Amino acid sequence: MKEAATVESAGSPPAAPFDYVAETYDQTFTFTLIGWAQRQAVWRELDRIFQPGQRILELNCGTGVDALHLGGRGVEVLACDVAPRMIEVARRRLSARSTRARVEFRVLATEQMRALRNERPFDGAFSNFAGLNCVADLESVARDLAPLLRPGATALLCLAGRFVAWEIAWYLARGNPAKALRRFRRGAVRGRLADGVSVPVYYHGVRKVARLFSPGFRLRRWKGVGLLVPPSYLERQAGKFPRLFRLLAGADRLLAGVPGLRALADHLLLEFERA
Numbered sequence: 001m002k003e004a005a006t007v008e009s010a011g012s013p014p015a016a017p018f019d020y021v022a023e024t025y026d027q028t029f030t031f032t033l034i035g036w037a038q039r040q041a042v043w044r045e046l047d048r049i050f051q052p053g054q055r056i057l058e059l060n061c062g063t064g065v066d067a068l069h070l071g072g073r074g075v076e077v078l079a080c081d082v083a084p085r086m087i088e089v090a091r092r093r094l095s096a097r098s099t100r101a102r103v104e105f106r107v108l109a110t111e112q113m114r115a116l117r118n119e120r121p122f123d124g125a126f127s128n129f130a131g132l133n134c135v136a137d138l139e140s141v142a143r144d145l146a147p148l149l150r151p152g153a154t155a156l157l158c159l160a161g162r163f164v165a166w167e168i169a170w171y172l173a174r175g176n177p178a179k180a181l182r183r184f185r186r187g188a189v190r191g192r193l194a195d196g197v198s199v200p201v202y203y204h205g206v207r208k209v210a211r212l213f214s215p216g217f218r219l220r221r222w223k224g225v226g227l228l229v230p231p232s233y234l235e236r237q238a239g240k241f242p243r244l245f246r247l248l249a250g251a252d253r254l255l256a257g258v259p260g261l262r263a264l265a266d267h268l269l270l271e272f273e274r275a
């Protein structure tokens with residue numbers, strides 16, 4: 001973990017559910033053992049795919065950690081999120097940088113992506129850690145995204161998985177089958193963010209996402225993120241066994257791409273090609 005989280009009071013009133021957790025998001029996820037290990041797994045693919053000089057559209061960018069990682073590598077990024085306070089944290093992070101990354105943060109819902117139709121075509125798109133699971137109509141997302149990208153561009157999308165081995169085992173062992181199997185439900189599941197604040201979350205399998213993204217996109221390859229590394233709500237347990245945790249994170253590098261195993265991960269990292 002490289003940076004300390006910044007915590008200051010934000011200026012705008014909360015307008016979106018994630019606004020309520022914007023100031024604590026980095027402490028409770030980004031810079032935790034589990035959050036950081038899962039993000040590193042995504043960055044390995046991100047860095048393989050997107051190259052300096054390219055211009056990328058990031059959806060649901062949150063506090064801007066990935067956009068600034070890309071910006072630090074010389075990738076230009078337009079990073080959008082529906083939550084104004086997430087964008088405020090992201091802009092603070094950008095202005096705290098000594099070197100100027102070519103990164104712009106904008107408040108924009110994924111459902112409003114068509115507002116970008118006059119931008120020059122992007123070389124790729126990226127969405128990390130389940131922002132797309134908060135969108136009810138993924139097919140429309142694919143339809144709106146395709147014309148914004150040049151043909152052959154990559155869209156790297158990280159969604160929450162549906163058949164998560166850790167989650168099923170953990171909650172079944174605690175006698176809570178409803179929670180163990182919540183991601184199998186059809187339609188929205190309420191995801192709790194804070195007291196009295198929740199978001200609808202939609203879980204999909206890989207085949208369904210690939211179908212919703214065709215014909216504009218072709219699924220090139222995919223892998224799991226967080227197969228042996230558990231979901232982030234097990235951070236306290238992970239912290240008790242740091243050596244074991246490092247072993248699991250290392251094993252994930254080998255196993256999370258293996259057919260048959262990859263679908264059991266906390267997140268699914270899908271690499272699409274714009275047709």
Ligand SMILES: C[S@@+](CC[C@H](N)C(=O)[O-])C[C@H]1O[C@@H](n2cnc3c(N)ncnc32)[C@H](O)[C@@H]1O
Pocket residue numbers: 016018019059060061062063066080081082083086108109110111127128129130131132134135
């Ligand atoms: C779990 S956070 C992930 C944030 C960031 N991508 C990361 O890797 O840390 C989910 C993000 O999706 C954003 N989000 C949820 N629904 C959205 C929508 N309809 N349009 C744009 N952003 C959305 C939230 O505001 C939040 O910042």
